[in-house]
Amino acid sequence: MNIREYLEQKREAVDRFLESVIPNAKTQPTTLHESIRYSLFAGGKRVRPILAIAAAEAIGPLSPATLPIASSLELIHTYSLIIDDLPAMDNDDYRRGKLTNHKVYGEALAILAGDALLTLAFELCSRRDLVDGLAPARQVQLIYELAVGSGNLGMVGGQVLDIQAENKDIDLVTLQNIHKHKTGMLIRAAVRMGAIVADARPEQLDRLTGYAEDIGLAFQIADDVLNVTGTREELGKNANTDAQRGKKTYPTFYGVDGAKALADQVRDRAMAHLDGFGPSAAPLRELARYITARKN
């Protein structure tokens, strides 16, 4: 399979779906919807929705519910980026080559756009008109997965751990714990939600959860490496910001080459979880490769 084509097709499907389901910028309050759309349609790669779709494909034929459920993950991811960039957090001016949300709309609107996106994710997951054939009990389970992955013991918890570690001499175990929550839990939720929407059997769900945990880690290590080796043009934001902020990352502990080797090793471990799956898991395998080899 051609992973670039696959990514492009799925990204377009997610974008088209989000475009159709998110209120347009003429909807009152217009500034809120403008601000939401500014960040949501800023060229995101839609990695989390695509992981969910690929996980569903690994289990069986796609159902109408797959795209709405998968797309809800991008609403959560976008809200987390808006919040991350705020003056009270990382205080970033650029994201994906564009001014950050609060630089354009102000802090108050940015915070509220984040809250609205977070809430829209749950609204989308609880709509019945978009999920033909999905059992309500499954739908409740999907909403629960999304909440756990993004909340106090998931992504938000990781964000808090990250803030607390700033300018501190943290060890490797602490670093792993931050990432396990800050990026890992939502990636885990993405893969699990894709599997659940496709009615995965418990042992399939377990294997895909193992896969998700490993690619979450590989993703983060690759991200830390990119922060050191990437250029401003490649990243669409300032490069080498971690070091400037005195932030400990995988390259701090392993060096750039060591961190690259570790990412490859964790990627191979992720692949091993897919051994019981046939060709339907090809997209998940290619995604694992893509995640550790990407340039932005």
Add this chain to the structure above:
Amino acid sequence: MNIREYLEQKREAVDRFLESVIPNAKTQPTTLHESIRYSLFAGGKRVRPILAIAAAEAIGPLSPATLPIASSLELIHTYSLIIDDLPAMDNDDYRRGKLTNHKVYGEALAILAGDALLTLAFELCSRRDLVDGLAPARQVQLIYELAVGSGNLGMVGGQVLDIQAENKDIDLVTLQNIHKHKTGMLIRAAVRMGAIVADARPEQLDRLTGYAEDIGLAFQIADDVLNVTGTREELGKNANTDAQRGKKTYPTFYGVDGAKALADQVRDRAMAHLDGFGPSAAPLRELARYITARKN
């Protein structure tokens, strides 16, 4: 019935439930859970959960799902207060007689505590272990109601309208639109969720929705009056802040006495929606009276 006793009993039930279900302050990340608990257990009156419970009682006997579903509304309400108080918003130092969340924990933690509370509300509503006997299709419907009431076309949308109206010479229609969303939609969701969890018939749900919309309005008018007539001690926060901020309120348009009379009139209209209900709606009737007569 004695409304004071009723309010006290229900408030205690909600508090006990929230205490049992929200992670304690020793749970990692501890600062996040401390910050969540600081605002959640700051002496809130639990008006929204109590409205949900009273609406459920108006329909029939309470089910185990009532308390969890009702309590989720307080998580949303608390998050909205934390966000409202932020420097980028109202920049308030006190709330319910205590320092606001960001004054104690800093802005970053306050924002993340807000996000965590919002997410916890959906986590709570999607747990199956707490809602014995609740049909999954009903549970999905409840989650949808909560999302719509609190999101971009509900509470968050109202918050945006409110910010945009600051220092502007708004008319009465704009004022009504702000409040309809900022406070009205969550109160509406509260009453509707209580009715839905009790399996209300469509015409019962319609009547209770009418009741909810009217008491939401009465609540806001009473709130505006209190801001003028209340003391700092009664309110637990600074008094007469609206006028100091040049904010238009119901007393601006009607005078204090006119606004009081209007609140009573809207309260009576709320009561009329309950005409088809028997003694089981007594708590809803008393709540309408309480809301317009309260001192804080």
